[in-house]
Amino acid sequence: MLSSSRDSADSMAADLDVNDPNRAAVEPSEDEGIVQAARDGDRIAFGSLYQRYARMVHGVLLAKVPFADVDDLVQDTFVRALRNLSGLRENGRFGPWLAAIARNLANDHHRHAAPMTELDHEIAAFDSGSSPDTELSAAGVLDAIRILPDTYRETLILRLVEGMTGPEIAAHTGLTPGSVRVNLHRGMQQLRASLKLRPQSAHRREGTK
Amino acid sequence: MEHQNENPNPERNAAHDDYLWDGSGAPDPDVQKLEVLLKEFRHHRPALSLPALSAEPRRSFFRPRIGWLPVLAGATAAALVLCATLLLLQNAHSPDQQAGWSISSVAGTARIGTNTISGDVPARLDVGQTLETGNQSHASLNAENVGLIELDAGTRLRLLAMGKDRQRIALDRGTIHAHIWAPPGQFIVDTPAAITVDLGCAYTLKVDDSGAGIVRTSLGWVGFKLNGREAFIPAGAACATRPKIGPGTPYFENAPSAFRAALERFDFTDSDPQQRAVDLNLILSSARPHDALTLWHLLSRVDAGQRGQVYDKLEELALPPADVTKDGILQLNQPMLDSWWNSLGFDDISVWRHWEHSWAETSPAK
Numbered sequence: 001m002l003s004s005s006r007d008s009a010d011s012m013a014a015d016l017d018v019n020d021p022n023r024a025a026v027e028p029s030e031d032e033g034i035v036q037a038a039r040d041g042d043r044i045a046f047g048s049l050y051q052r053y054a055r056m057v058h059g060v061l062l063a064k065v066p067f068a069d070v071d072d073l074v075q076d077t078f079v080r081a082l083r084n085l086s087g088l089r090e091n092g093r094f095g096p097w098l099a100a101i102a103r104n105l106a107n108d109h110h111r112h113a114a115p116m117t118e119l120d121h122e123i124a125a126f127d128s129g130s131s132p133d134t135e136l137s138a139a140g141v142l143d144a145i146r147i148l149p150d151t152y153r154e155t156l157i158l159r160l161v162e163g164m165t166g167p168e169i170a171a172h173t174g175l176t177p178g179s180v181r182v183n184l185h186r187g188m189q190q191l192r193a194s195l196k197l198r199p200q201s202a203h204r205r206e207g208t209k
Numbered sequence: 210m211e212h213q214n215e216n217p218n219p220e221r222n223a224a225h226d227d228y229l230w231d232g233s234g235a236p237d238p239d240v241q242k243l244e245v246l247l248k249e250f251r252h253h254r255p256a257l258s259l260p261a262l263s264a265e266p267r268r269s270f271f272r273p274r275i276g277w278l279p280v281l282a283g284a285t286a287a288a289l290v291l292c293a294t295l296l297l298l299q300n301a302h303s304p305d306q307q308a309g310w311s312i313s314s315v316a317g318t319a320r321i322g323t324n325t326i327s328g329d330v331p332a333r334l335d336v337g338q339t340l341e342t343g344n345q346s347h348a349s350l351n352a353e354n355v356g357l358i359e360l361d362a363g364t365r366l367r368l369l370a371m372g373k374d375r376q377r378i379a380l381d382r383g384t385i386h387a388h389i390w391a392p393p394g395q396f397i398v399d400t401p402a403a404i405t406v407d408l409g410c411a412y413t414l415k416v417d418d419s420g421a422g423i424v425r426t427s428l429g430w431v432g433f434k435l436n437g438r439e440a441f442i443p444a445g446a447a448c449a450t451r452p453k454i455g456p457g458t459p460y461f462e463n464a465p466s467a468f469r470a471a472l473e474r475f476d477f478t479d480s481d482p483q484q485r486a487v488d489l490n491l492i493l494s495s496a497r498p499h500d501a502l503t504l505w506h507l508l509s510r511v512d513a514g515q516r517g518q519v520y521d522k523l524e525e526l527a528l529p530p531a532d533v534t535k536d537g538i539l540q541l542n543q544p545m546l547d548s549w550w551n552s553l554g555f556d557d558i559s560v561w562r563h564w565e566h567s568w569a570e571t572s573p574a575k
Contacts, residue, residue: 058252067250074252080390083354087392089560100428104388104411108357111349138246159229160240161247166230185226188240197239 035091038082050078053095056172057102059158063146064106073109077102096174136195144194145187152187155180309335309371310350310358317346319360334368341365342383352376355396356389356407369399380422384415394564402450406432408560410444420452425462430556433459434565440506443555451477458506461499468495472503476510489515493522501527501553509541527553 031052037045057077061070080101088097145153145160158164158173166184170177191197227234312319315328319342326332334340334350342348342364350358355376360366364383370376376391379399389396389407396407401420405412410429416422424431425447433440433448435455442448448459457476460469471488474480480488489511496504504523511519516539523529529538529545530552537545547558 055252062250070252084390084392087390089393089557100410101390103428104357104390107388107411111359136242136246138249141243141246142250157247160243161250162252163244163248165232181226181230184229188226188229191243192239 031094032091035085035088035094039085039088039091046078046082049094053098053172054078055162055164056095056158056169057098059162059164060099060102060154060173061106062142062161063150063154063157064103065109067142069109073102073105076105080105093174095172099173141191141195144191147194148187148190152183152190155183156187156191159184309333309338309368310352310355312340312348313351313357314349315346316348317362318343319346319348336368336371339365339367355391356387358388359386361385380414380416382416382418384413386413387411393560400450402452402454403433403435403456406434406561406564408432408441408556412442421450423447423449432561439561441550441555441558441561443502446502449473449476458503458510460503464497464500464503465495468492468500486515489518493518496522496526498526502555505546505550505553508538508546513539523549 031049034045034048034052038049054074057074058070061073061077065073077098081098084101088094142157142161145156147153148156154173155169155175158169159166164172166180167177169175170180173180175183226237228237229240310333312321312326312332312334315326315332318325318327319340320326321332321334321338321340340348340350340360342360342362344362346362348360348364350360352371358366358378361384364385365381366383366385367379367381368377369379374395375397376395377397377399381401385398387396387398387407388411391407393408394406398405398414400414400416400422402416402422405414405424408430410426410431412424412426412428412431414422414424424433424442426442426444428444430441430443433442433450433456435450438455440448440450440456440459442459445463446459446461449457451457454477458472460472468491471491475485475488475492478484489507492503492507501523504519504526507519508516508523517535520535520538524535527549529549533545533549538549547562550558
C-alpha cells in the first residue's frame with residue numbers, strides 16, 4: 001500500500017500542470033490556424049505546435065520505448081510530421097495524426113531495439129536515485145503500466161507521467177472524453193491490482209467511517 | 210497480472226474518479242503518489258533541434274554537441290531553417306530517394322531475384338525487382354518518405370513503382386506489416402485478389418498460396434478494391450478477399466464468432482438463396498452498434514430484395530443523416546451511401562473518392 005501524502009496535495013496542482021500555459025491550448029479548433037501557418041512554411045508556428053504537443057508525443061512514445069530513447073524519438077516524430085504536413089487531411093486533426101506518427105515510430109523502434117530486459121536494466125539504472133523510503137520505485141510503476149493493455153497504458157502515462165488532464169488527453173489524441181475517462185478508470189483499476197494497491201473505493205469507505 | 214480488484218462495473222464508477230480525470234474532487238492518495246513517483250520520467254521540454262530538420266534524423270545527431278537550439282532563435286535560426294528546407298526539398302526529389310526501398314534489416318537470408326542477401330550487407334529493392342524471404346527469414350524495407358514494411362517468413366514481394374506521388378508493390382504471397390506515413394492514397398499494394406490502398410495507417414496484409422488475402426488494420430484505415438467492389442477497413446477491423454470475387458465485408462475482429470462465420474459464408478460461399486437468407490438474418494440479429502461498419506457494406510452486397518432488411522437494421526444501430534432517404538439507399542445512391550458512412554464516425558470517405566479518381570485501376574498482380 002502506498003503511503004498517503006496529504007502534505008503534498010498542494011504540489012499536485014503543479015504536477016497536473018494546472019497552471020501550465022500550454023494547458024489552455026487543448027481545443028483542436030485553436031490549432032487549425034497554427035497548423036495552416038505551419039503548412040505554409042511558418043517554422044515559428046511549427047515550433048508552437050511542438051510546444052503544445054511535445055508532452056503528448058513523449059507520453060505516447062514512453063508507453064512503448066525505453067526512456068533513454070524517448071527524447072530522440074520525440075524529435076524524430078516532429079521532424080517526420082514537418083516533412084509530411086502536406087499529407088494531413090484536416091488541420092483540426094493534427095494531434096491524432098501526430099500521435100499516429102509517434103506510435104508508428106515506437107512500433108518501428110520496438111521491433112528493432114533491444115529486448116525489454118535491457119529496458120528494465122536501463123530504467124533501473126536511471127532510477128537508482130529514487131528515494132529509499134518509497135515502497136514502489138518509479139521504474140517498477142512504469143513497468144507495471146507498460147504491461148497493461150495498449151489502450152490503458154498510453155492514457156495512464158499521459159495522465160500520471162506527463163500530468164495531462166483527461167480533457168487534455170482527449171483533445172490531443174482525438175479520443176472521445178468518455179473513452180479517455182473509462183480508459184483511465186479501468187487502467188487505474190488494473191494498475192492498482194498489479195501493484196497490489198487497494199481500490200479507491202476502499203479508501204473512500206475508510207474515509208467515511 | 211492480478212485482476213482481483215477489478216470492479217465489475219467500471220463505467221458507472223468512472224464518474225467518481227474526478228481526481229484521476231481532471232484533478233478535481235477529493236484527491237486520491239494512490240494517484241497522487243504515482244504522480245510524484247513518475248514525474249521523473251516526464252517530458253522536460255527541450256527546444257526542438259533545428260539542425261535535426263536538415264536531414265534524415267539520426268539518433269547521435271539529436272544529442273548535438275552544440276546543444277539544443279531554441280526554435281525562435283532569430284536570424285541564425287532562420288538561416289538554418291532555410292538551409293534545412295532546401296536540403297529537404299533536394300532530398301525529396303533526389304533520384305536516389307525515388308529509386309527504391311532500402312532493405313534495413315534481414316534476419317536469416319532473403320533473395321532479391323536470384324541474389325541472396327543477408328543482414329550484413331546494405332541492399333536496396335529497386336523497381337522491377339522481387340524480394341523473397343525464406344521459410345525462416347524476415348526482412349524490413351524502409352523508404353524515408355513512405356514508410357516501413359516488414360516481411361514475415363515465406364513472403365514474396367515485387368516493387369512495381371516508386372514515384373513522387375505513387376508507390377506500388379505487389380504481394381504475391383506471405384505477410385507484410387506496413388507502417389505508412391506517406392500521404393493517404395499514395396501507397397498501394399496489389400494482391401491476386403484486390404488492391405490495398407493505404408489511407409493513413411498501419412496494417413497487416415496476408416496472402417496465401419491460393420491468392421486469398423486478409424487485411425487487418427491497426428491504425429487509421431485501409432481501402433480494399435477489385436473490379437468496382439470496395440471495402441473500407443478501419444482500425445480494429447479486418448476484411449478477407451478472394452481471387453475473382455474481391456473484397457468481402459469488413460468486420461470488427463472482436464465480433465462474435467457466429468457473426469463472422471455467417472459473414473464469411475455470405476461473402477464467399479456459393480450458397481443457395483435459402484442459406485444466404487439464414488446467414489443474413491444471423492448477421493443482422495447479432496449485430497452490435499459497432500457492427501454498423503459491416504451493415505453499411507452489406508447494403509451494396511445484398512440482393513435488392515434484402516436491402517430494405519439491412520437498411521432497417523442499420524437505421525436501428527446508427528440513424529442516417531437528414532440527407533439520406535430509404536428510397537435513395539435502396540437504389541444505392543452513392544452520395545447518400547457516402548453521407549451515411551461519414552456519419553458513422555470511421556473516417557471521411559471523400560478522401561477515398563478523391564483518390565479513387567486518380568487511380569488507374571489495373572488488374573491484380575499476375
